[in-house]
Amino acid sequence: MTTADIVTTPTTSDAGAQAGHKLTLMPLIALVVGSMIGGGVFNLPSDMSRAASPGAVMVGWVITGIGMLMLAFVYQNLANRKPDLNVGPYAYAKAGFGPFVGFNSAWGYWLSAFLGNVAYAVAIFSALSHFFPVFGDGNNLASIVGASLCLWLVHALVLKGIKQAAFVNVVATVAKLVPLFLFILLAIIAFNWDKFTFNFWGTTDSEGAGGLGRIIDQVKSTMLVTLWVFIGIEGASVYSARAARRADVGRATVIGFIGALGIYVLVSLLSTGVLAQSELADLKVSSMAGVFASLVGPWGAALINIGLMVSVGGAFLSWSLLCAEIPYSCGKDGTFPKWFARENHNGSPANSLWATNSLIQLFLVLSFFSQSAYQFFYFIASVAILPPYVLSGAYALKLALAGDSYRAGEKRGRDVLIGTLATIYGLWLVYAAGLEYLLMCAILFAPGIIVYAKARRETGQQVFSGREIVLAIVIVVLALIAAWLIWIGRISPL
Numbered sequence: 001m002t003t004a005d006i007v008t009t010p011t012t013s014d015a016g017a018q019a020g021h022k023l024t025l026m027p028l029i030a031l032v033v034g035s036m037i038g039g040g041v042f043n044l045p046s047d048m049s050r051a052a053s054p055g056a057v058m059v060g061w062v063i064t065g066i067g068m069l070m071l072a073f074v075y076q077n078l079a080n081r082k083p084d085l086n087v088g089p090y091a092y093a094k095a096g097f098g099p100f101v102g103f104n105s106a107w108g109y110w111l112s113a114f115l116g117n118v119a120y121a122v123a124i125f126s127a128l129s130h131f132f133p134v135f136g137d138g139n140n141l142a143s144i145v146g147a148s149l150c151l152w153l154v155h156a157l158v159l160k161g162i163k164q165a166a167f168v169n170v171v172a173t174v175a176k177l178v179p180l181f182l183f184i185l186l187a188i189i190a191f192n193w194d195k196f197t198f199n200f201w202g203t204t205d206s207e208g209a210g211g212l213g214r215i216i217d218q219v220k221s222t223m224l225v226t227l228w229v230f231i232g233i234e235g236a237s238v239y240s241a242r243a244a245r246r247a248d249v250g251r252a253t254v255i256g257f258i259g260a261l262g263i264y265v266l267v268s269l270l271s272t273g274v275l276a277q278s279e280l281a282d283l284k285v286s287s288m289a290g291v292f293a294s295l296v297g298p299w300g301a302a303l304i305n306i307g308l309m310v311s312v313g314g315a316f317l318s319w320s321l322l323c324a325e326i327p328y329s330c331g332k333d334g335t336f337p338k339w340f341a342r343e344n345h346n347g348s349p350a351n352s353l354w355a356t357n358s359l360i361q362l363f364l365v366l367s368f369f370s371q372s373a374y375q376f377f378y379f380i381a382s383v384a385i386l387p388p389y390v391l392s393g394a395y396a397l398k399l400a401l402a403g404d405s406y407r408a409g410e411k412r413g414r415d416v417l418i419g420t421l422a423t424i425y426g427l428w429l430v431y432a433a434g435l436e437y438l439l440m441c442a443i444l445f446a447p448g449i450i451v452y453a454k455a456r457r458e459t460g461q462q463v464f465s466g467r468e469i470v471l472a473i474v475i476v477v478l479a480l481i482a483a484w485l486i487w488i489g490r491i492s493p494l
Contacts, residue, residue, distance in 0.1 A: 025252060032233065032256030038178060039123040039286075040229035040378065041264060042308040045271035045281035046287030047225040047375070049280035053202030053211070056218035061265050063219065065227040067425030068233060070249035071389060071491040072257040073418045074396040075234055076250025081405040083246050089234050089388035090326075094335065096395035099461075100452060100468040104475075105388040106330045107448040111324040111441075112231065114356050118127035118363045119377040120316045121147035126285040126374065127305040127312075136287060139373035144364050150313075151364070154320050155357045159348050175310035179303055180263060183292055187270035190295050198274035212277075223432035224382040229264055231385055233257055234392075285374050319355070328352040337455045383433045383441045386426060393422030436491045441481035443493075446479035 040047075048057050078085070078092055085091040090109055094102020126138030126145055135143045142429045181438050202212035233253060243249050271280060283290035286308045290302035328349035331340030344350040365372040397419025399405055400412045430438070449472050456463045464472060485491045 008425075013489050017438065023248075024244050025248040028243060028248050028252035029256050029259075032252050033259055036230055036256065036260045037180075037263065037311075038231040038232070038319075039120050039312040040225075040307060041180065041267055042127075042286035042288045042304065042311070043123070043374070043395065044225070044229065044264060044288070045266045045275075045280050045291050046283040046285075047228075048222055048268040049272060049277045051212060051221035051281075052218040053129070053200060053277060054196055054269065055201040056212070056215055057268055058220060059215070059217050060226060061220035061261075061268070063425075063428070064223070064230070064263075065261055066420070067428070068137075068226075068230050068257060068261070069254075070418050070422040070425060071393060072233060072254045074393050074422045075253045077248035077396055077415055078392065078399075079246055079253075081399065089392045090335070091392035092328070092395040093388060094337035096398050097391060098465065098468065098470060099335070099456070100464060101391065103330075103335050103452045103455075104445060104448065104471075105391050106326060106335050107445060108384045108441075110326045110330075111444050112322065112381045113319055113326060114360050115363065115377050115381040115384065116231065116317060117319050117323060117360050118367060119381060120312045120319065121360075121364060121369060122152070122374045122377065124150075124309050124312050124316070127289070127308045130289065130301060131307040137373070139367040139370060141368065144368055148361060148362050149475065150316070151320075151357055151360055154317055156352060156355055158321065159344060159350060160346055162286065165251065175307045176314075179288075180267070183288060183304065184263070185303055186295050187266075187274055187291070191270055191273040193273065193274065194268075199277070202277065214333050220432040220434075223429055224379050224437075226264075227382045227429055228256075228259070228378045231382065234388075250400040264377050320353075323356040323360075324349045324353040326352075327355060334455060334459045336451060338458055372423035379433075380436055380441060380444075383437045384444065386430055386433070390423060390426030390430065393419055397423055439478055439485065440493055442475055443482050445475050449475065 014261050052060065052180035075089075082092070082095070085095055090102055090106035093105035122138040122143070124138070125135045125143035128143075128146075129135040129138065137143075179376070199211065201215060202218060222254070231257070267288065271288075275283075275294060280287065280291070286304060289301040289304035289308070292304050327336050327340040330336035331338055331352065332341075340352045340355065341349070342351045363377070367377065370376050397416065400419050403412065406412055453463045482491070486493055
C-alpha cells in the first residue's frame with residue numbers, strides 16, 4: 001500500500017476526511033498497486049513451486065487472472081452504482097445480505113489485515129537474517145523482540161497523529177520496483193527453456209518416480225498463494241470516500257490489477273526457467289533472493305533482501321493504518337461496538353489501534369511455535385478475507401439480477417456474467433483452501449459473535465434474525481470441531 005496516500009488522509013472524523021486531500025486517478029492506482037505488491041511477490045518463486053509444476057503454475061495464474069479480473073470489475077461496478085457504500089468490501093456484504101453477514105465480512109477483513117502484518121513482520125526479519133544470522137527464519141526469539149519493538153514504534157507514531165510519510169513512500173516504492181524489474185530483466189536473459197519444460201506437469205520426481213500428484217491438486221496448492229499476493233485489490237474501494245471522482249476508483253482497481261498480475265506471472269514463471277522445482281521449493285524467505293543469487297552471486301541476494309525489508313516495512317506501516325481503519329469505521333456505523341470508534345486528542349483511532357496491535361503482538365508470540373510462520377499466517381490471512389471477496393461478487397450479481405441501481409432498459413447481461421464468475425471464483429478459493437484452514441479460521445470467527453452481539457445491543461436492535469442464528473451456530477460448531485481436532489492432534493494450528 002502506498003504509505004503517503006494513506007497517511008496523508010488519516011483516519012479521523014468525517015469532517016476531517018472531507019477536509020483532507022482528495023485522491024485522483026494516479027494516487028488511487030498507486031494505492032492499489034502498493035496494496036498488492038508487498039512482501040508476497042518476493043517469495044513467489046518458492047511459494048508457487050512448493051507443490052506445483054510449471055504447467056500447474058501457469059494454469060493457476062490463468063484461473064487467478066480471470067477470477068481476480070472479475071473481482072476487479074465487481075469493485076469497479078459497485079463503486080459507480082453504490083457510491084454511498086464507501087468504506088470497503090464489508091459494506092457490500094452488509095447491504096446485500098444483512099447485518100450479521102456484513103459483520104462477519106468486516107471481521108474477516110480485519111483478521112486478514114492484522115494477520116497479514118504478522119506475516120510481514122516474519123518476512124522482514126527473515127530477510128534481515130541474511131545480514132544478521134541471529135534472526136534465523138524470522139520467528140525466533142530475537143525476531144519476535146525486534147518485530148515487537150517495530151510494532152509499538154509504529155503504534156506510537158500513529159497515536160501522535162502522523163500526517164505525512166511521503167519520503168517513506170518514495171523509498172519503499174523504489175526499493176520495491178527496482179529490484180523486481182532488475183530481477184525480471186536478468187531472469188529473461190538467463191531463462192532456460194529446457195529447464196522450464198522438463199517435467200512440465202510434475203508427473204515424475206527427479207528419480208523418475210511419482211511426482212507432485214494430480215494437476216488439480218497442484219493447481220489448488222497455488223490458489224492461496226495467488227490470493228495472498230492480490231489482497232489489496234480492494235484498496236481503492238476502502239478509501240473511495242476520499243476519491244476526487246467515483247469513476248476513478250474502478251479504473252484504478254482494474255489498471256492496478258493488470259500491472260500487478262504482469263509482475264507476478266513473470267516473477268513466478270521466469271524462476272522455473274532458472275532453478276528446478278525442487279530447488280525452488282527448498283528456498284527460504286525471500287526465495288527471490290535465492291534465485292537472483294544463482295544468477296549474479298551473493299550481491300543479488302543482498303539487493304533483493306534489502307528491497308524486501310524496505311518494501312515490507314512500508315507495507316507494514318500502511319497496513320497498520322488500514323488495520324485500525326477497519327474496526328474504527330465499523331465502530332462508527334454500528335457494525336462493531338462504539339468503543340472502536342473512539343479517537344484520541346490527535347484524531348487517531350486510539351482504541352481500534354490498541355485492539356489491533358495487541359492482537360498482532362499475541363500472534364507474533366505464537367509465531368515462535370510455528371514451523372513455517374510466514375506461510376502459515378498468510379494462508380490464514382488469505383482464508384479470512386474470503387468472506388468479503390465472495391460476498392462482494394455475490395452482491396454485484398444480486399444487483400444485476402434484480403436490476404437494483406440500473407436504469408429502465410439498461411443491459412445487465414455483462415454484469416450478471418461478471419458477478420457470476422467472481423462468485424464462482426470465490427467459492428473455488430474456499431474449496432481450494434482446504435478443510436483444515438477453514439476450520440482454524442472458524443476459531444477466529446467465533447469470538448466475533450460476542451463483539452457483534454454487544455454492538456447490536458448498543459443500538460437497541462435484535463441481535464439475530466432467524467437465519468442469522470443458524471449461521472452463528474454453524475460458526476460455533478465448526479470452531480468447536482476445530483478445537484477438538486487440534487486437541488487430539490489431527491490438525492495443527494501452527
